[in-house]
Amino acid sequence: MCRFGQTSVLCLILLLLSGCDSQLDQFDSNQVFSLTLAKSEDVDMAAAQADVSEVLKNLFGTPEVPAWPNGLLPDSGLVDISHLRRAAGSVSSEQDGTHLGLFREHCVVCHGVVGNGSGPASQFQNPYPRDFRSGVFKWKLSGRSLKPSKDDLRSLLIRGVPGTGMPSFSLLGPEEIDALVDYVIYLSIRGEVERRLLVEAVTRIGYGIDELPLEERLIDPKNEAAQELIVTTLQRVVQQWSEADLLGPARSEIENFVDTHESVARGRALFHGKVANCVGCHGADGAGGVETLDYDDWTKEYTTKLGISPRDSEALRPFRAAGAHAPRQIHPRKLLGATLRGGDEPQRLFQLITQGIAGTPMPGVALVAEDNGKGLTESQVWDLVSYVRSLKQN
Ligand code: HEC
Ligand code: HEC
Known part of the structure; x- marks a missing residue:
């Protein structure tokens, strides 16, 4: 079932586990997020979870038989159902050699069937595999608060x-x-719609306190307000993806990039200067070693945002039981001799410096028209790009 040497050990783990894993034919509900809502809103999530799962099944189908709610979407070009069918389901080959079940073959071992980043091999990793369901992605040209474009992915x-x-x-x-x-x-869209509907269910519809009559619930087809809520929630999430794909990356003038010694030297000064203050996290000359105590946004959601210390294993117990990863600190990287995770092309580094990295503490630097002590000009950013490139592993 596995074609690559590098992932074969992980695939073996998957094989061993898949034999006893009955959940491959259904998408798990988002237990960790539900628990954060249960705590922050002081509600019982069971009914909301059950009804939202039902709604999601109607919209998106199952891991074996995926569906795409084209009829509810003005823009239908984003996702191709034939692509979904090819990626979904169990691993098999058609007579012409076409592989089916690609996601299970290549990705589930780390990202999990539902894309929660909690596949069987995930706990050994740092950083953990991405949970697609919050809709936040790190490595992209589109922009920090935007979805990645298809080209990015x-x-x-x-x-x-x-x-x-x-x-x-x-x-x-x-x-x-x-x-x-x-x-x-x-x-990702399925997961984000789930999160948003869970929030709506408890904050607007009134799930979680007393049992709701059918006509007030999300699953009653005659409940027009609920049907409208489902459709607008879906459309909002899909629209963000469509926009990122249409916009493409912001164009900074790559012609202005000149990788000279002078540019590297200016970049070095900026790196250690007050405005960019890269040194505050990445250390002098990018050598790392700065002690920071911080976590990524995926971890903060079920810890600091709820007032729970990521080190308080007792308070975290219910979250861990619901499937949350053990919190791991995120460290600013040692840039000296580093292999850049997001790619080392100048354009990518320009975006990285001006946008920061979504989901992480790495901030973006404001781009200003003239040097005013509050941000960096485009040519200063290119100087920083030169400097960062001079540090990385070549
Ligand atoms: C061996 C484990 C492993 C496998 C297999 C794997 N991934 Fe990942 N994936 C990761 C890890 C770890 C990250 C997080 C990297 C980071 O935070 O920089 C990640 C991140 C991602 C991201 C998010 C990138 C971003 O910009 O935030 C996407 C999308 C992704 N993987 C898709 C896939 C797909 C599709 C497959 C199968 C074709 C796959 N992965 C297979 C471990 C894995
Ligand atoms: C508040 C702390 C902080 C500051 C300030 C900061 N960074 Fe970062 N930086 C991080 C963290 C955390 C990561 C790791 C993100 C990850 O890998 O998920 C990172 C990662 C990086 C990377 C690695 C990206 C890759 O593709 O592997 C580069 C390059 C980088 N930062 C450059 C800079 C530059 C240049 C500056 C100054 C303009 C800067 N950083 C300021 C925290 C910071």
């Missing part, structure tokens, strides 16, 4: 994220990559 799959568990899938064909890209978008 394609190049991510081809490149992998060097220095993390995320492998390169450059040996897959372009059609397989496209199928997987659509499937990631599908899981």
